[in-house]
Amino acid sequence: MALQRLTFRLRQTVTHVRSLHTSGCTQQQEAVAVESQPEPFSVFRTQENDPGCQTEKHIGQHYTLPSAHINTLFPHGLPWRFKQRVKTFNEACMMVRQPALEVISYLKKTDFSKPALRYLFYGPKGTGKTMSLCHTVHFCYTQGWLVLHVPDAHLWVKNCKELLPSSYNSSRFDQPLQAAEWLRNFRITSEQFLSKIKTKQRYVWTKRESTEEGSPLGQLVDQGISRVKCSSDVVGAVMKELRLQSGQPESNFHLAVAVDGVNALWGRSTIMKQDKSAMDPGELTLVYNLRKLMQNDWIGGAIITALSQTGSLYTPKSVYLPQELLGERGFDYMDPFIPASVSNYSEKEFESCCLYYMDRHWLQHPQSQTEEGKKEIIFLSNRNPRMLERICAFL
Amino acid sequence: MAVSCVRTMGLVLGKSVNCSSSLDAVMSQLSRQVLGRQICVSCALHRKNLAAAGPEKFTVEFIQKQAEEFNIGKRHLANMMGEDPESFTQEDIDRSIAYLFPSGLFDKKARPLMKHPEEIFPKQRAIQWGADRRPFHFLFYTGKQMYYSVMHELYGKMLKIEKYQDHLRAKGLFSQDVKQISLGTSRWFTKEELEALLVETISTHDYNHFIQLMERLLSLPYCATEVEFVLRYRRQLEAPSAKRIVPLLQRDEWGVAFSTSDGCRKTSNCSVVLRECGSGCITINGQNYLHYFPTLQDREQLMFPFQFTGMLGRFDLECTVSGGGRSSQAGALRLATSRALLSFLSEREAENMRQAGLLTPDPRVRERKKPGQEGARRKFTWNKR
Numbered sequence: 001m002a003l004q005r006l007t008f009r010l011r012q013t014v015t016h017v018r019s020l021h022t023s024g025c026t027q028q029q030e031a032v033a034v035e036s037q038p039e040p041f042s043v044f045r046t047q048e049n050d051p052g053c054q055t056e057k058h059i060g061q062h063y064t065l066p067s068a069h070i071n072t073l074f075p076h077g078l079p080w081r082f083k084q085r086v087k088t089f090n091e092a093c094m095m096v097r098q099p100a101l102e103v104i105s106y107l108k109k110t111d112f113s114k115p116a117l118r119y120l121f122y123g124p125k126g127t128g129k130t131m132s133l134c135h136t137v138h139f140c141y142t143q144g145w146l147v148l149h150v151p152d153a154h155l156w157v158k159n160c161k162e163l164l165p166s167s168y169n170s171s172r173f174d175q176p177l178q179a180a181e182w183l184r185n186f187r188i189t190s191e192q193f194l195s196k197i198k199t200k201q202r203y204v205w206t207k208r209e210s211t212e213e214g215s216p217l218g219q220l221v222d223q224g225i226s227r228v229k230c231s232s233d234v235v236g237a238v239m240k241e242l243r244l245q246s247g248q249p250e251s252n253f254h255l256a257v258a259v260d261g262v263n264a265l266w267g268r269s270t271i272m273k274q275d276k277s278a279m280d281p282g283e284l285t286l287v288y289n290l291r292k293l294m295q296n297d298w299i300g301g302a303i304i305t306a307l308s309q310t311g312s313l314y315t316p317k318s319v320y321l322p323q324e325l326l327g328e329r330g331f332d333y334m335d336p337f338i339p340a341s342v343s344n345y346s347e348k349e350f351e352s353c354c355l356y357y358m359d360r361h362w363l364q365h366p367q368s369q370t371e372e373g374k375k376e377i378i379f380l381s382n383r384n385p386r387m388l389e390r391i392c393a394f395l
Numbered sequence: 396m397a398v399s400c401v402r403t404m405g406l407v408l409g410k411s412v413n414c415s416s417s418l419d420a421v422m423s424q425l426s427r428q429v430l431g432r433q434i435c436v437s438c439a440l441h442r443k444n445l446a447a448a449g450p451e452k453f454t455v456e457f458i459q460k461q462a463e464e465f466n467i468g469k470r471h472l473a474n475m476m477g478e479d480p481e482s483f484t485q486e487d488i489d490r491s492i493a494y495l496f497p498s499g500l501f502d503k504k505a506r507p508l509m510k511h512p513e514e515i516f517p518k519q520r521a522i523q524w525g526a527d528r529r530p531f532h533f534l535f536y537t538g539k540q541m542y543y544s545v546m547h548e549l550y551g552k553m554l555k556i557e558k559y560q561d562h563l564r565a566k567g568l569f570s571q572d573v574k575q576i577s578l579g580t581s582r583w584f585t586k587e588e589l590e591a592l593l594v595e596t597i598s599t600h601d602y603n604h605f606i607q608l609m610e611r612l613l614s615l616p617y618c619a620t621e622v623e624f625v626l627r628y629r630r631q632l633e634a635p636s637a638k639r640i641v642p643l644l645q646r647d648e649w650g651v652a653f654s655t656s657d658g659c660r661k662t663s664n665c666s667v668v669l670r671e672c673g674s675g676c677i678t679i680n681g682q683n684y685l686h687y688f689p690t691l692q693d694r695e696q697l698m699f700p701f702q703f704t705g706m707l708g709r710f711d712l713e714c715t716v717s718g719g720g721r722s723s724q725a726g727a728l729r730l731a732t733s734r735a736l737l738s739f740l741s742e743r744e745a746e747n748m749r750q751a752g753l754l755t756p757d758p759r760v761r762e763r764k765k766p767g768q769e770g771a772r773r774k775f776t777w778n779k780r
Contacts, residue, residue, distance in 0.1 A: 124686075318686060375707040379675065379698045382685040391691070 044352040044359070046096070051104060051139035054096050060352040062093040065138060073141045076151045076185040077258075079130050081389065089360050095349065099340040100132040104139045106338065107302055112247055112254060115296045118334060120262070121306040123342035124320045126386025129306040130260055132342055136304050140256040145301070146193045148186070148242065148293075150259045154311035156286050157269035168233050172285050173273075179231035179286055183224045186238070193253055194218030197245060203237050205230045217241065236289035243293060247300020255301035257293055261308035265291055266330030268314050294333065305334075345383040353385075357392055365395045453516050461512035468509070485510070501763065518594045541593040542601055549608055552621045559617055576619045581629040583609065588630065639745065639754075644738040654738040658731030660757050663719030665727045669735040672711040679714045679728070693725035700733040700753055704744055710736075730756055 046061040048054050054063065070078075070092055078086075086092040103119050110117065119136075121129040140147050156178050166172040187194065197217040204210040205227065211220050217238065224234025246255035259265075265287055271279045281287040294303060307325045309315055315325060322339060323331055345353060354374060357363050367373040377395075381387035469488060473480035476491045488509050496507040508515075523540075524530045534540040534547070563569040584592065586602045597605075609628065612618055618625070642656045653670040677684040677697070688694050701707045712732065716724045733753035737745050748754055762771035769775050 124683075318682065372702075372705070372707070376698065376702060379701070379707055380691065380694050382683070384685055387685065 044355040045093070050142055051135060052108070052142055054101065054104075056098075056101065058096045059098055059101065060095065060346075060349045062095050062352070062356050065092040065094060067092065069138065069141065071188075072191065073138065073147065073149075073189055074134065075188045076182075077134055077137065077149050077260075082131065085389075089362075093356065094131060094135055094138075095128075095353065096135075097128060097132060097342070097349065099342045100135040103132070103136050103304065103338075103340050107136070107139065107304075110302055112300045115299055116255075116257075116301050116303050118294070118296060118303040118305065118337035119340060120322060120334065120337045121304075121340050121342055122320060122322050122325075124344075124384075125309055125317075126384050127342045127344055128385050129308065129342050131385075132340070133258055133260055133304060133306040137256065137258045140254075140258075140302075140304075143254075145254040145256045146190055146242070146246075148239070148255065148257045149189060150182070150290065152261045152308070152311055153259055153264040153287075153290065154261045154308065154313070156284065156290075157264050157267070157271065157281050158311075158313060160271045163271060163273075164229070166232065166285050167230065168236075168285070172283050172288060173271075173279070174229075174232040174285050176228045176231050179235045180225055180228045182286075183221050183231055183235060183238075187218070187221050187225070194221060197241070197251065197253070199237075199241055200244060201241075203233075205233070211237075232285040235286060239289050239293050243298045246298060255298075257301065257303045259290065259294070259303075259305045261311055262294070262305040262334075263307050263309075263312055263315075263325040263327070263330060265294070266327050266333065267312055267325075270313055291333070305337075345385055345388070347383075350378065350383050350388070353388060363392060363395050368392075368395045453519060455521055458512050458516060461516070465509070465511055472509070518591070520594050539595060539597070539601070541595045542597055542605075545593065546605065546608065548624075549605075549612065552624055553608075553612055553615065556612070556615050556617050556621065559620065560615075563617075571616060573616055574619050576613060576622050576625065578622075578625065578629060580632045581626070582632060584628050584630060589628070592628075639737070639749075641737045641745075642735055652739075654735045656731050656734035658727045658729070658734060658756070660726035660730060661719050661723035661760060663716060663723040663727040665714055665716035665724065665731050667728065667731040667735050668713040669732060669739075670711040670713070671709065671739070673709055674711055675708040677712040677714070679712075679716060684712075688721065688725065690721065693721055696725040696729045697732070699729055700736055700748070703748065703751055703753065704736060704740060706736070706739070726757060729753070 044061055046054070046058050046063050048058055049063050049066065051063075070086070082092075099121060103121075106117070106119070121132050123129055137147055137149055156175065160175050160178070162175065162177050164174040164176060166174045195216045195218055198214050199211060199217065199220060200213065202210060202213045203220070205223065209223070209227065211223060220234060220238060220241070224231040224238075227234075242255050245251045246253065265281060267281065269279050269281050269284070271284075273279055282291070294305075296303070307320070307322060309317065309320055309325060312325065319325055322334075322337075326334060354363070354377070358369060363369060365373070368377065377388065377391060381391050469483055470480040472488060472491055473483040475495075476487075478487065492507055492509050498506040500506050523532065523535055530536070532540045532544070534543045537543045560569060583606055586597060586599065589602065589605070590597050609625065612621065613625065642654045644652055644654050646652055647670075651670055651672060653668055655666065655668050657664065657666045659665070679687040684694065684697065688697070698707070701710065714728055714731070716728060718724075719727070730753070733748055737748070737754075740748070745754075764770055767775075
């Protein structure tokens, strides 16, 4: 492991430099120490924590997400296993990969006067679509966009405990619990925008409650959280307001809509109506409103989505292409979109991941740090990120 | 007298010979008599006999008659198969019987067979005394005459060797370094085999004594003279490496070396093409192996041959597998890849693989369910009433 030895040697020079006691030139020494500081971890880690400044030469390297960002931006967005990893290692390190960088470069060049472009991450299971989506969302956040993040659209079409007929439109159905939870998370992510954006329309919820025109968005969101019964309609209202207002000259925010598991919107659902007949997702208020958001008829932002077979219903395990997962309806709806294919780790990325695990002392088995052990891990995981993570979990 | 447990083909063959055109009148009479004898005996009689008499005793005349019938039946069978009756060997007989009476029975011993009566009927001792009731063998009254006669012969050989040594010493030609006895790869008979040879029960103590004396014989300098006596009580072991079939190393049109082989385990069958590409990508039935075997255990099984020989990442696998479950398919693939790897390895590495058990097909198959039990081994719940 020549690279590992290099880092160790450099670490030794740093400590050597630091241990020199001098009275007059301490500042010089400190300067030297600071200079050689960035070098030790440059192989698999990068100090460039701003997604906007990351380039191709950072591909394969891990960058750290500041914990403040994670608490505000990702109350519900990160995959569960990644959250466990963050808790274990006490730091959130994500790998910079090519698909995410590509989409970020397109996002940098968005023309906000044109209709929103749709980006779609697709690929086989466990290759990192959700993580790429989170990376892009982090970029949008650092650029000051308003992020509307739906962590998993599949949660809205299955395991619904409470289903109410919609008060707004009698043919649709409400899901108060899911809507209220999403609104709570949305409030955390868009803290700074809630007071700035004003509603353009008056909303009447019941005979006694209504939201006046010109009231801040925060009030609307609070209404949805406190009155759970009308939370789905509140979600619809929020989405409508944001869609109408983004890109307008007077509103100075850009909207980024990030949806994971977008194939749930056009798939099948396991929710059944009262008479035990199957429910089409389009009959759910939340799904209906989200679909309207997916349409590229609004300006001033971008739509970033990712497919997911893992949570999807009634799809075979082997499908991963957009056509198969979205179905005909979904594909026609989403067409045209910019696809970004996410695949297994390349050799460089795999090496980088292994070095990161070794640096965090995650690989305890002595064999796993040898070349032979690396080859075995490559064989067993086929460089699939999820498999690699699962295997290394018990090594 | 009637043979109930063993189906000698002579009897049934006699019946089938009845139907065919070429027929000897005497032969048909004899076979009809034999058949008649079998049908006459009733089940009740059998039960009584078996309880009382113990193992059945076959007289020498009975065995001889069976042997005659066997020979005649063999000639008829050769005629039927259109082959020369004179040069009809036991393998030909087995082949013909398997052809004429195909059987799907699992147990090989339950299938129809036609062998010489010597092999079918257990060897029994003839009457040991003559008409005047004097025993033939001089050691009859020891009770274990065959065992003691072997020991007596053995000791006689030892004395002979010592006499030969004295003779050489007298001549002055005695030397310590003589040609060693060449036994080849063989081992001593086990106690069961010795009992079968001597047609007599031997106790463990006696068997150990016999082996001890044999070893002592072999330790004497000039024992090479008695090699044929010693080999009579040793069984030859076949060298396993002599039987290994190494698959061919072929080259395809791009000059890439590849080899093909098959493997099976339980009810799975697979065939594997191992290419020396250096990419380590594996395809099973057209799918990626990560997708076909989501379980880590199956992928570890697949990895084992490569990991053992240190050839991870060098080869490309293209496999087709069918039948069985995921574990047996993984086992079949492992066997096939080990066999295919043989053509890329040296002799020593191949021997290492064999000793690791990679090249042995796993003989374990699902055991059949027996009637009166719930499964192969599990019995029904025992109720007191």
